Ligand SMILES: Cc1cc2nc3c(=O)[nH]c(=O)nc-3n(C[C@H](O)[C@H](O)[C@H](O)COP(=O)(O)OP(=O)(O)OC[C@H]3O[C@@H](n4cnc5c(N)ncnc54)[C@H](O)[C@@H]3O)c2cc1C
Ligand code: FES
């Protein structure tokens with residue numbers, strides 16, 4: 435079986451995987467990083483979004499072996515000890531989650547939105563950019579508010 | 591998903607020979623169609639030949655006549671390219687509206703064109719701009735490339751290396767999108783160069799095609815109002831849970847009117 439190496443949240447990791455192993459399976463089952471979720475089998479929900487070499491990708495739609503030698507960031511890599519990342523804190527402060535299943539993907543997508551669009555985001559931009567992240571609970575209003583507030587806090 | 595042997599060639603020649611040695615090999619580019627298809631066991635190739643390590647397949651180059659986009663260039667890269675934005679802004683806008691940001695970070699122009707999904711966006715642009723599909727074997731004109739639903743002129747061991755788009759004087763793409771996937775329920779790309787108008791239609795029928803009747807009218811009168819009299823044949827339209835054949839025929843006309851209006 436192929437052996438792969440990558441850095442996940444700054445830590446070097448390696449593992450032996452079947453070629454068919456998805457990145458999300460490697461993260462959850464092998465590395466036990468279960469913050470990244472699987473919400474669908476059609477690549478549509480975005481619960482599995484992580485960053486690979488700084489870009490947001492659906493880890494359910496990438497083979498683990500495709501991330502060989504890459505830098506991977508998951509939701510577990512954001513907080514600094516018990517201090518939440520400003521975007522996580524904004525989701526908490528703005529009631530941007532109910533069951534929380536979509537939240538890791540929402541937060542990882544939100545960071546990508548800030549990266550590409552800056553810290554001052556309008557509602558239309560946020561809604562358009564979040565098209566690949568589905569939430570079954572909140573009705574999105576508070577997610578949009580959280581992303582806006584989180585983006586601003588990241589600039590402070 | 592069933593297991594397979596994984597290959598990671600560094601150049602086109604090695605990719606082609608890996609394909610020829612495989613029992614039932616498949617190229618994978620961004621994987622945004624291939625991986626879901628394999629997960630659902632609609633495809634179970636013996637070998638996967640990953641094109642992502644082949645540097646010569648990426649990148650955008652400009653010359654006086656137009657723009658050439660490497661097969662492995664992602665939708666996000668096309669959307670963000672200042673060259674594409676300057677030369678054919680409608681193409682950059684099309685790429686910016688494919689799927690969602692994560693799909694655009696992986697999905698490639700070569701993968702989209704090779705896959706020829708009846709609802710994919712790029713085929714409409716390839717057809718309307720009269721692009722040339724460059725492959726590991728030859729050059730194929732847009733009019734000869736898309737042969738049927740999910741079918742193209744590509745042979746088993748032939749891969750797309752780049753697609754070159756001639757610059758148009760004016761061009762616009764309008765799509766009526768499926769709100770869940772953003773795939774085109776109907777998408778129409780209109781390109782005008784001199785007095786020559788070409789219309790590429792996707793989503794409406796099993797395979798993207800030229801809108802000959804629309805072109806005929808637009809060639810003599812390039813205005814949205816001129817399209818009023820054109821009959822769109824309902825019998826050829828796709829029908830599914832998203833839209834009936836009648837509705838799609840109606841949308842073809844509406845999207846064409848909007849694209850023409852956006853050109854002028
Ligand atoms: C949630 C979601 C939403 C989407 N929305 C849209 C949308 O709105 N509009 C749209 O147009 N598309 C949409 N797509 C599809 C997306 O654009 C894909 O990226 C694209 O269809 C396939 O490109 P890929 O690079 O991922 O190819 P892959 O999935 O890797 O490959 C697709 C096929 O092309 C073949 N192939 C790939 N590259 C080459 C090559 N260079 N030469 C020869 N054969 C090759 C492969 O063997 C395979 O058969 C969506 C996908 C998802 C998951
Ligand atoms: S689990 Fe990846 S998109 Fe739904």
Ligand code: FES
Nearest residue numbers: 532534569570571
């Ligand atoms: S909070 Fe439950 S799915 Fe979004």
